[in-house]
Amino acid sequence: MTAHIAPTSRAPTSGTAERDARAINARHGDVAPGEIAIGVIIGRTSEFFDFFVYAIASVLVFPSLVFPYVDRLTGTVYSFAIFALAFVARPVGSLAFLWIDAAMGRGTKLTVALFLLGGSTAAMAFLPGYETIGIWSAVLLALFRLGQGVALGGAWDGLASLLALNAPANRRGWYAMIPQLGAPLGLMVASALFAFFVTTLSSADFLDWGWRYPFFVAFAINVVALFARLRIVSTPHYANLFESRELQPSRVIDTVRSDWRNIVIGAFAPLASFALFHMVTVFPLSWVFLFTHQDPARFMVIEIIAAAFGVVAVIASGVIADRFGRRTVLGASAAGIAAFSGFAPQLLNGGDAGELAFMIIGFVLLGLAFGQSSGSVSGNFSSAHRYTGAALTSDLAWLVGAGFAPLVALLLAANFGLLAAGGYLLSGAIGTLVALGINKELAGR
Template identity: 70%
Template sequence: MTSTTLEQDARQLHEDGHAIAPGEIAVGVIIGRTSEFFDFFVFAIAAVLVFPSHVFPFADPLTGTLYSFGIFALAFIARPVGTLIFTGIDHRYGRGVKLTTALFLLGGSTAAIAFLPGYETIGMWSVALLALFRMGQGVALGGSWDGLASLLALNVPENRRGWYAMVPQLGAPLGLIVASLLFWFLIAALPTPDFLDWGWRYPFFVAFAINVVALFARLRIVVTPEYQTLFEQRELKPASASEVVRESGSRIVAGAFAPLASFALFHMVTVFPLSWVVLYTQEKTTLFLAIEAAAAAVGVVAIVISGALADRIGRRKVLGYCAAAIAAFSGFAPILLNGGILGEMVFMFLGFALLGLSFGQCSGALSSTFPQRLRYTASALTSDLAWLFGAGFAPLVALSLASSFGLPAAGVYLLSGALGTLAALWFNSEAGRNIE
């Protein structure tokens, strides 16, 4: 693998001869995923609280929110494109250059949203720019795949793989906690006109700063000679997309559908309920953001528990049992959002408990089904497709169904994800054995 002079200098700078430890990889994974999910949730919360009035004031609140969710989905569509582009950069210039470019694109796109003029200032250009910046985030997320999750899965004792598989997933609830509390503080501290004028922009600046910190933390790992050697020993190198699809196309499809229940539930308990509460209840936004942050903390605990549970009974069984539980949850839980504060708390806490148990093992499912020499690129593509199919359109579909047919209809989308996971685990025995 070739690399630039800068990357070679960075490796020399960090060369200290220390032994490779899974704990070091885990720290890098958590920092990287938390920064990415913080960006993710800052946009998601703004899509409910800000963009309908700032970018789509010509539409009613429901329609404006649906438009915002449509733009929200663009990042998931653009993400596989980013993976293809940055795989070429990785192959030619090295992992450090790829990661640096991707995270600066992510941070730049996020910071650009903070300067976005509203519709009343530049008309439809505001919509176009928001869509452009959102696609920039998606392309960057495709390029931010650093292979550390796969490296972590390969570099731990076999009887502890479930435990370490849950480590990358901790970034999701941690990112949500920080994003929710930051918006909670700004809404509580500022008059509504000030928040809608300039206060909402602050989290996007914070996201850029966090990306810079995460960049150096991750480069500290991926450019060192010790880790570079380990990547090469484990054959975690970029492969061409055509080769990956030709040799592991069926596994990519199975891998994309195996975590579908988890990814569908992901947005059903994070983005969708906030939109419903804002549009259809009289509850204060700050109160629900606080509930969401507390429920995300439950998700952190559940993710940790999933690691111990997977090592005891197997990741495939954890995913299967959780998919069945999510299917049951989809039949009654959405109506709790009309049950006042108590109903919302039950929905959120129970939902995040299920999400943590299932989502906690998605990383292991995605990284363990491919030959080592294809794993680096195949895992990235599989993750991209899983997010696209399972989560990309979840807020848009759930809100559309719920607003047209009532809250029970929102569970239909969640049920489809649960059935997709069960079907993938049942019909693809090869994938099932590898997930064990």
């Protein structure tokens, strides 16, 4: 059904929340680019917070709660398999919500998507364990994870594209990095919450009820993010861009037929950063928890410190890209990630100093690469296909580059050693370099 979406010329339908946002805009005037940036950061931080809350629980909680009948390594592998379901479901969510977007408006789409995202995340807080309902615990967890994935596909709001459309020609790298700040910020908040409960509660209390609180917080953060984003999509400027087709959903079949090369290249161009994304966020926690005697709370503090370096690196990527070009940043960071893959994973067996070195170096490389990975080929799309093309490219990039990364990396490392996990990271760097090499438009810039 989604493939037959017909563009509509009317403005988005207003719900109660959107009417409130319009009333605020009427009192305070149009939204400035800085406010757009804040709205984008809040929105992305909320999405990544939901993402990392599940990721951390998949290491610390779900193996014991949902899969107590297998060893801890196998339980973590099962949790990571369910983790990947969201990335499989995300394209389905994009297709379904593109139809809602065209039929009922951007405000309705965002409201439904963010409440589904928050609701799916909050529902995990009530998840009964295997000891209570048996295998249905895993079934419910998988269903909630699928709900997160569908909602993430629907949460695509085009605000990153709006930033790009408002960016001066010499500041495109700076504006491209702004949405990417949500990843390290979301990790910092999620890690801090879990570290607090792990250190203040007994193991029994944490596994019984303490781990559930971050999932409740996720719902509240999504409500705040909803209003921040509705504040922007309800502006006359955004509506005008929607009307002029700059931010209007196009027919999926038409977009794929005319821009399939851009979609494929756009999915592989950020492969290095997306592979590294999970190698320094989700995978290290699982390795430390399963194969060392280190306290997980202590390692989450290391994650917070490293993520702060990541924030600085993301910001730096915008400055460097505007000076030397985005292709240069992506290519150089991919080469750095390739070199990193040859030695760095072994640092996870190097105690406190090794783990800190791995995380800080990894997050600096991640910040430089990930900071410019958003829409790295979005300029290739025509205005008529930019909105839908960017959404499809993002979904495919996350699926190919990140969806199965924790699962694959853990299996490789557990069976063949940390060097094998580095080989997986190297393959992502090679994918990025190849994609950049064949992207003529990006090379021309």
